[in-house]
Amino acid sequence: MPVDYNAISQIYDDVRRADVDLINRFAEEIPLDSSARVLDIGCGTGNYTDLLQRVTGAAVCGVEPSAGMIARAVQKNPALVLRQGDAAHIPFEAAAFSFVYMTDVIHHVPDLEAMFAEIGRVLRPEGKVCIVTQSHAQIAARPIARFFPGTVRVDQARYPDIPWIVAAAEARGFAALKTQTAGVGEPVDLGAAYLELVRKKGYSMLHLIAEDEYAAGVRLLEVRLADGPITLPAAGDTLVWLGLKPPAQARD
Numbered sequence: 665m666p667v668d669y670n671a672i673s674q675i676y677d678d679v680r681r682a683d684v685d686l687i688n689r690f691a692e693e694i695p696l697d698s699s700a701r702v703l704d705i706g707c708g709t710g711n712y713t714d715l716l717q718r719v720t721g722a723a724v725c726g727v728e729p730s731a732g733m734i735a736r737a738v739q740k741n742p743a744l745v746l747r748q749g750d751a752a753h754i755p756f757e758a759a760a761f762s763f764v765y766m767t768d769v770i771h772h773v774p775d776l777e778a779m780f781a782e783i784g785r786v787l788r789p790e791g792k793v794c795i796v797t798q799s800h801a802q803i804a805a806r807p808i809a810r811f812f813p814g815t816v817r818v819d820q821a822r823y824p825d826i827p828w829i830v831a832a833a834e835a836r837g838f839a840a841l842k843t844q845t846a847g848v849g850e851p852v853d854l855g856a857a858y859l860e861l862v863r864k865k866g867y868s869m870l871h872l873i874a875e876d877e878y879a880a881g882v883r884l885l886e887v888r889l890a891d892g893p894i895t896l897p898a899a900g901d902t903l904v905w906l907g908l909k910p911p912a913q914a915r916d
């Protein structure tokens with residue numbers, strides 16, 4: 665069952681927000697000011713695209729395959745340059761960007777090597793890339809796995825684990841610069857808003873488990889939250905930082 669982001673676009677912004685901590689992590693690694701030219705791949709409704717542009721003043725572009733998602737992004741911030749495309753077909757000129765990132769997208773990309781070849785085309789030689797995703801260990805540690813254990817199998821099957829991402833990037837001329845984690849163990853309060861998110865299937869993996877398992881998880885969550893909110897540790901994200909190898913090295 666494919667995930668229909670045109671349908672999800674109707675509720676995405678009710679349940680998902682950008683986190684300014686991630687923008688700050690980016691800014692610790694690369695200059696992000698009005699001279700930066702940034703690309704957000706799989707920008708969705710533009711939550712990070714918009715926040716990054718407003719916080720840094722950089723020229724921020726986005727590429728996104730879903731017409732429904734990108735229509736929301738267009739309404740958010742007229743300074744953004746948003747085009748329909750995907751990770752392997754980026755409708756921008758060569759060497760256009762000093763920074764390319766994606767948040768919570770790589771598990772939707774069917775061909776990682778084609779994606780990295782295309783990112784290598786649009787990235788400036790000294791530019792950097794950050795892939796924000798979750799490792800297989802983080803998928804198993806998510807709070808949602810306590811209520812919907814089937815999401816672990818589903819997501820470990822569709823998310824490339826971190827070594828696979830690095831190997832695909834290296835095969836297409838990138839060097840791994842560093843891998844960081846963010847937000848691991850931070851307290852996550854699960855309450856009425858979380859229950860609403862789950863009821864609206866605001867996470868794509870809830871569309872991919874069996875309906876009876878989904879219904880059982882919702883009931884379990886309702887029982888656990890009946891006495892008030894609960895707090896669980898966050899699984900956090902993994903940030904994979906990449907840069908282009910110099911041409912001589914890339915030929916090796």
Ligand SMILES: C[S@@+](CC[C@H](N)C(=O)[O-])C[C@H]1O[C@@H](n2cnc3c(N)ncnc32)[C@H](O)[C@@H]1O
Binds near residue numbers: 749766774868
């Ligand atoms: C979970 S949403 C994340 C959206 C946004 N990056 C964010 O963090 O809010 C995943 C997004 O990836 C997009 N997507 C799916 N397949 C893609 C592909 N092959 N290339 C680029 N984006 C893709 C979806 O349309 C969707 O907007």
